[in-house]
Amino acid sequence: MPENRCMQGIWSNPWLFILAASGSAVGLGNIWKFPYMVGENGGGAFLFVYFLCLFLVGLPVLIAEVALGRSVRSNPIDTINDLHERRIVTKGWVLVPYLAGLAGFLILSFYSVIAGWALAFFERSLAGVFSSVTKDETQAIFSALIGSPKEMLLWHSVFVLIVILVVGQSVTRGLAMLVKMLLPALILMLLGLAVYASIVGDFDKTLTFLFSWNWSHITTDVVLAAVGHAFFSLSIGMGGMFAYAAYMSKHMSIVRACTIVVGVDTLVAILAGLVVLPLVFSLNIDLDTGPSLTFVSLPVAFGRLPGGQGVGSVFFLLLILAALTSAITMLELFVAWLHERFYVSRLKAAFILGLGVWLLGLMSLLSLNEWKEIHFFGFTIFDFLDKFTSLILLPIVALLLSILVALRIPRSMLQNELITREPTHFKWWYNVLKFCSIPIMVVITVAGWIGV
Ligand code: TRP
Numbered sequence: 001m002p003e004n005r006c007m008q009g010i011w012s013n014p015w016l017f018i019l020a021a022s023g024s025a026v027g028l029g030n031i032w033k034f035p036y037m038v039g040e041n042g043g044g045a046f047l048f049v050y051f052l053c054l055f056l057v058g059l060p061v062l063i064a065e066v067a068l069g070r071s072v073r074s075n076p077i078d079t080i081n082d083l084h085e086r087r088i089v090t091k092g093w094v095l096v097p098y099l100a101g102l103a104g105f106l107i108l109s110f111y112s113v114i115a116g117w118a119l120a121f122f123e124r125s126l127a128g129v130f131s132s133v134t135k136d137e138t139q140a141i142f143s144a145l146i147g148s149p150k151e152m153l154l155w156h157s158v159f160v161l162i163v164i165l166v167v168g169q170s171v172t173r174g175l176a177m178l179v180k181m182l183l184p185a186l187i188l189m190l191l192g193l194a195v196y197a198s199i200v201g202d203f204d205k206t207l208t209f210l211f212s213w214n215w216s217h218i219t220t221d222v223v224l225a226a227v228g229h230a231f232f233s234l235s236i237g238m239g240g241m242f243a244y245a246a247y248m249s250k251h252m253s254i255v256r257a258c259t260i261v262v263g264v265d266t267l268v269a270i271l272a273g274l275v276v277l278p279l280v281f282s283l284n285i286d287l288d289t290g291p292s293l294t295f296v297s298l299p300v301a302f303g304r305l306p307g308g309q310g311v312g313s314v315f316f317l318l319l320i321l322a323a324l325t326s327a328i329t330m331l332e333l334f335v336a337w338l339h340e341r342f343y344v345s346r347l348k349a350a351f352i353l354g355l356g357v358w359l360l361g362l363m364s365l366l367s368l369n370e371w372k373e374i375h376f377f378g379f380t381i382f383d384f385l386d387k388f389t390s391l392i393l394l395p396i397v398a399l400l401l402s403i404l405v406a407l408r409i410p411r412s413m414l415q416n417e418l419i420t421r422e423p424t425h426f427k428w429w430y431n432v433l434k435f436c437s438i439p440i441m442v443v444i445t446v447a448g449w450i451g452v
Pocket residue numbers: 024025026027028029030103104107231232233234235236237238240326327329330394
């Protein structure tokens with residue numbers, strides 16, 4: 001096992017894990033993706049299934065990832081190798097953490113393209129482009145950005161470079177401090193914007209859309225979308241949370257810590273929905289608009305707000321920082337591993353991986369314009385990567401990880417983590433994981449394979 005990280009005294013602050021994990025969870029998934037997923041998938045039906053997924057799959061799997069991470073205090077790759085050497089798991093399991101790292105790598109490639117949109121909108125907001133802008137104008141601004149590979153390349157490159165420089169340092173402490181300021185600022189800002197959107201937008205229609213549904217709206221596609229998004233939004237199935245658990249205080253309750261992370265993540269997503277949807281309804285924007293929804297609707301509100309230029313700029317800055325604290329986790333697994341195993345400096349490791357991410361991102365970016373016609377299994381490269389990671393890769397890794405924790409590794413290994421200190425929590429979690437989360441993930445994985 002590599003050197004124990006407790007040497008660095010990182011565990012002295014019990015909140016570090018919660019901050020780092022929340023920083024990873026809260027990101028573009030909450031503010032950019034959640035509103036349009038709700039819009040595309042029928043509102044209340046999606047929300048209902050999403051909540052079920054959070055409690056029946058998301059939270060139990062997150063607890064499994066964190067419990068394993070804290071019990072071994074090591075990175076996922078070395079952990080599984082070690083379990084294999086101790087003959088607890090067979091050779092095939094050694095592949096699982098690489099799949100997890102691959103998920104992070106693939107996700108980052110298109111995530112940085114979206115973060116690039118946020119950078120571009122930040123710049124436009126600073127320049128005052130959004131003052132008194134109409135819906136058609138923001139739509140045109142967005143389309144112009146998507147249609148310009150050169151500009152997207154610039155912002156994509158800037159974002160990847162920042163990620164490389166940040167991941168290149170050993171940053172957990174700094175990251176946690178950033179998140180400590182970022183999260184309250186983001187939540188306050190979204191709260192303020194939600195109040196504003198409820199006044200100028202169509203709040204009644206939003207509430208009806210979000211909180212009413214009938215069974216016929218719950219289709220296989222809605223269920224798949226909700227589960228996939230739960231994995232994406234909670235950053236599970238990728239080993240990032242596993243790595244952060246190594247920094248977690250022994251005295252902290254895992255169930256409580258993970259519940260807080262899920263709560264914060266969901267709060268930010270719901271708030272983002274309450275900001276974007278009332279605007280979408282009052283501006284008559286099509287709910288099926290997809291990935292551009294947040295970027296088209298919000299600037300109209302900023303354009304009308306007194307001091308909106310400043311508000312818009314601060315908002316996009318917070319969005320970029322939230323994306324950054326998520327993006328860092330996606331590379332962390334491989335960077336830490338290359339560093340610990342091969343003694344490559346963190347910066348060099350981050351640079352090598354970042355270059356790969358940048359190149360793959362380039363393909364996603366071109367698939368939005370010049371390569372629009374190139375399709376993989378009926379999807380553009382961008383959509384394919386998005387769907388493949390959320391609907392197939394993350395559920396598979398999460399499933400394998402849950403099987404590992406629930407059925408393979410000896411209970412005694414988890415003893416200190418949950419059984420001794422939280423016996424009722426342990427029973428509850430263990431049974432839900434075994435009899436509910438795992439069967440659901442098996443069904444989802446099979447359905448994902450058939451569907452995509
Ligand atoms: N959860 C982040 C978001 O909502 C995205 C993210 C970060 C992620 N790390 C991840 C997604 C790992 C999947 C796997 O924006």
